[in-house]
Amino acid sequence: MSDQLRQHLHELQTAHRDLDLAIDALFAKPAPDQLRIARLKRQKLRVKDEIADLEDQLTPDIIA
Structure with a gap:
């Protein structure tokens, strides 16, 4: 299960970077489509939240 979560985490991190590049490319246009x-920024935030959730699942709880 852990390997599947790590693979999914890697895929999400790649998607997050791709969305960032797509947003930057749109801003570079003379008349960017706001x-x-x-929409891409909202999608990027959803991916970021999912990344955080997966990282929490993969990080063991430390009892102080």
């Missing part, structure tokens, strides 16, 4: 940029 609606598309906003």
